[in-house]
Amino acid sequence: LTGLPNRRSYGERIEEALHRARRGGLPIALMYLDVDHFKQVNDTLGHAAGDAVLHEFAQRVKAAVRITDTVCRLAGDEFTVIVEGLKSAEEAALVAAKILQAFERPMLLEQGEWKVSTSIGLAYSGSADIGAESLGAAADAALYNAKKEGRGRYALRQVD
Incomplete structure (x- = not known):
């Protein structure tokens, strides 16, 4: 649907990234994102529109990040x-x-324009001496904070 690596591939890629960061003594960051009020898209416009939103969401995120980001x-x-x-x-x-x-800018769907936002939980570790689970838990907690603060924003959690 999105052309992106799935959960299993993510597990491999985060471990590889952490290994590179540890080897080089480099910082690393992990973001958890989701589509704000995605259930409303499916309930209001249908699952085909929901799939279109997920596809466009993935494309916009990929276009916004650096080529080296996964x-x-x-x-x-x-x-x-x-x-x-x-x-x-x-x-x-x-x-x-x-x-x-x-x-x-809104997404152009078959049903017309639809405003989509995202909430982002950002976990940053200045020392690469952290595990994937701990970094993920920090990103998840930051995502919860971003949603609690009103959605359509990011929240940062530093882990060292």
């Missing part, structure tokens, strides 16, 4: 971005902000 779809409307080669948490936040900008 975008995966975990399930449903849940996506991740593995961000390597950063110098700071601020640089990771710039990537998240660029993703948010990609959703400023």
Whole structure:
């Protein structure tokens, strides 16, 4: 549907990214994203429109991130971005902000224009001495905070 790596591929890719970060002593960031109010799209416009939103969502995220970043779809409307080669948490936040900008214009669906936003949980570790589960838990907690603060935004959680 989206052409992105799935949950299983994500597991392999995050472990590879963490290995590279550890080997080079480099920071790493992980984003969890989802489509705000996605159930409303399916309920209002139907599942075909929901699929179109997921496809366009994936394309916009891929276009917004750097070529070196890895975008995966975990399930449903849940996506991740593995961000390597950063110098700071601020640089990771710039990537998240660029993703948010990609959703400023509405999506063009068969039923007309539909405004879609995303919430992003951003976990950043300045030391690569962290496991995939811990980094994922931090991104998930940050995503919860972004939604609690009103959606259509990112929340950052630093893990060191």
